[in-house]
Amino acid sequence: MSAKPVSKGNAIMSIPLLFANQVNAVVYLIPLLAVISLVYNATRYEIPHVIIQRSIRFFFTAIIIMGVLMTLLALLSWNL
Amino acid sequence: MTDSQNKIELKNPVVAAILAFLIPGAGHFYQGRTFKAAIYCFCILSTFFCGMALGDWKTVYYQSEPGRRNLGYFAQVGVGLPALPALIQTSRYNKSVSPSNLAQHEADASYFESHSYHEEMPLEAPFQGTLLDRGDDGKNVSGKLDGYIRLKAVPGEFGTEITGTFEGTLDNKPISALTLSDPVGIGLPLGGDAQRSLECAVVREVNGRRMDTGHIEGLIPRPFLNWFEMPLTNHELDDINKKLGKRYEFAVVFTWIAGLLNLLVIWDAFEGPAYGRGDEEELKPQDKTPPNPKS
Numbered sequence: 001m002s003a004k005p006v007s008k009g010n011a012i013m014s015i016p017l018l019f020a021n022q023v024n025a026v027v028y029l030i031p032l033l034a035v036i037s038l039v040y041n042a043t044r045y046e047i048p049h050v051i052i053q054r055s056i057r058f059f060f061t062a063i064i065i066m067g068v069l070m071t072l073l074a075l076l077s078w079n080l
Numbered sequence: 081m082t083d084s085q086n087k088i089e090l091k092n093p094v095v096a097a098i099l100a101f102l103i104p105g106a107g108h109f110y111q112g113r114t115f116k117a118a119i120y121c122f123c124i125l126s127t128f129f130c131g132m133a134l135g136d137w138k139t140v141y142y143q144s145e146p147g148r149r150n151l152g153y154f155a156q157v158g159v160g161l162p163a164l165p166a167l168i169q170t171s172r173y174n175k176s177v178s179p180s181n182l183a184q185h186e187a188d189a190s191y192f193e194s195h196s197y198h199e200e201m202p203l204e205a206p207f208q209g210t211l212l213d214r215g216d217d218g219k220n221v222s223g224k225l226d227g228y229i230r231l232k233a234v235p236g237e238f239g240t241e242i243t244g245t246f247e248g249t250l251d252n253k254p255i256s257a258l259t260l261s262d263p264v265g266i267g268l269p270l271g272g273d274a275q276r277s278l279e280c281a282v283v284r285e286v287n288g289r290r291m292d293t294g295h296i297e298g299l300i301p302r303p304f305l306n307w308f309e310m311p312l313t314n315h316e317l318d319d320i321n322k323k324l325g326k327r328y329e330f331a332v333v334f335t336w337i338a339g340l341l342n343l344l345v346i347w348d349a350f351e352g353p354a355y356g357r358g359d360e361e362e363l364k365p366q367d368k369t370p371p372n373p374k375s
Contacts, residue, residue, distance in 0.1 A: 025326070028330045031130075035123040035124075036341065039124065040344065042119050042348070043345060045353055046087075048115045051116075051119070
């Protein structure tokens with residue numbers, strides 16, 4: 001079986017669909033990350049406001065790191 | 081032991097750890113650390129039950145058959161009581177499926193012939209399925225059935241026979257009761273799905289003779305205790321993956337993470353927090369400057 005050639009127009013059209021598919025996954029991952037950051041930091045500290053403060057910092061740090069990695073992977077796989 | 085116990089009252093750490101294992105947050109509640117207890121209880125239980133709900137309540141089960149053992153359960157069991165029924169259910173399931181049937185049908189417990197359904201008679205249950213039959217006028221009748229099924233065992237010419245009726249609707253229109261008879265196939269009473277399959281023949285009086293004119297097939301519900309956290313067969317696992325796709329994988333990961341997070345919580349109940357001693361405060365900028373030796 002020969003693979004059907006994909007025109008450049010089709011490839012560009014598929015990118016939003018690919019992104020939409022990934023957004024679907026993010027919907028599940030964001031609350032999961034919030035829970036992980038809250039529980040993890042609660043096991044490290046005792047004072048409530050310290051736990052909250054550290055959890056927020058942990059959450060946004062993880063979001064930024066994952067965003068950078070996702071962007072990097074998207075760039076590396078560009079036009080593949 | 082760390083210095084944490086100097087500031088935090090851990091009471092009996094072993095009791096706290098056991099309570100933390102059984103119900104996330106219960107150990108901390110026992111120690112009087114209510115803020116952390118609330119965080120753990122809400123976060124871990126909500127993650128675990130969200131995972132179960134996302135996966136149609138089929139994400140937590142323990143399969144003990146060699147070669148089919150699911151190691152993921154050892155992460156899920158960290159959540160304690162909500163995951164422990166899976167062990168009892170596995171034991172019940174293994175007792176109900178005989179080894180000879182396992183070998184013969186590759187442990188596909190939904191296989192009709194794998195148990196004696198005569199023991200379950202009389203059977204009364206809601207039924208949803210399809211009908212394929214030849215009506216009294218000789219025309220083919222087919223459609224979706226929704227109603228109630230009643231089956232019972234009666235002594236027949238060649239031993240015990242199954243007979244019964246279906247009452248309900250065909251394609252949402254009321255129909256006269258169908259008379260049912262052998263051959264009957266019913267899925268196992270225990271299984272990972274909330275419903276089990278049932279099929280049986282439809283009989284009618286044709287020219288004064290009782291004739292098999294068609295059959296019905298569909299699903300009847302299992303009681304909650306007969307499917308909750310019950311091991312999934314290969315067939316059921318394929319079905320749920322086909323139905324939910326990636327969502328099922330996320331659901332399983334949710335339950336794993338909930339169980340693994342509770343391990344940290346158990347350790348916190350036993351030993352206290354990793355760094356905080358109960359007296360830690362965020363250092364203010366002026367506090368970070370080294371103290372003046374002359375002062």
